[in-house]
Amino acid sequence: MPRPMALFGLLRRRPYERMGFELYGAAVAAARAPEYYATLGVPDTTAGRFELISLHVAVLIRRLRRFADKPAQELAQSVFDAMFSDMDVTIREMGVGDLGVGKRVKFLWEGFHGRAQVYATALDAEDMAGLEAAIARNVWAGQPPPEGSAAALAARAQAMAATLEGQGFEGFAAGQARFA
Template identity: 50%
Template sequence: MPLASLFRRRPFEAEAFRLYGAAVAAARDPAWYARLGVPDTLDGRFDMISVFVFLLIDRARTDPDPRGSDLAQALFDAMFADMDQNLRELGVGDLSVGKKVKTMWEAFNGRARAYAAAIESPDRGALAEALARNVWRTEAVPEAAHRLAKAVRREAEHLGRQDFKALAAGRVSFLGAERALGQE
């Protein structure tokens, strides 16, 4: 029954869209833009969404629960289904959408690898450097990148304390910019 498989729900599809929605809401917090000077542009918003989706994917894929990789994949799929839809709503032509989504996927993949390596690095400045390159598009590391790096680490720790069962059910909480930055 190959046709039936087209209509079957993939594992964690609905839950991943809820988690993705929470990541987008966290990324849109005005304090990131007002307090840190994150560029309030399409690129700046994509970069902040990428940070929060990365945090969720990293949390899911590193969980000892064997379903973690399925949840991580579903989050990735939800993000790029939304990016595809947003490009179409912005009026990007059908023939260009696939190329643009591929470019966005490559950008996200590069960021995710850089953030994962930076978080694992013993160099405490590595995450700020990666954020400076991606969020502010600069090799110089502004003070705001150090502040964002601390906030990202706090968000990662906060996610690490959340039960995988809640994440698998599509429930997550983020500290939010004011709390994550306010702990400075």
């Protein structure tokens, strides 16, 4: 028979869970800006929206990881967890059965992880050509992007990283993030 304290552990939330969902929500709101789709020609599809959300969340998590202390790492993990909790719900709402959800979430997780690493590496090295190439490859799924769109989106990602860099942990810990 489980001990009562063990049951409380199952019900306890992680310290930054709510803030992780709020930061994830801010990233999603920023990624839904109409100019990405209307002006830059990002495909207004499930895949295109996932790519923009991934870009915003990757840049946000990169910023949180740069604080290099335990609370910031926990908050970064909470943002990641919020994203994939949302992906799980979204996939289920799209009608995928329970047996297929795990495979699809794993596929998205692996894709996000690779993108986040490539974007962070390019941003850290100030490699705009590398960032532009990665964005073009991912966002337009191998199709040629509209003229200048990949460069413009890479410049926005760099500006977003700079804007997030100027924000302190206190704001993030309160669930607030401003994107460029």
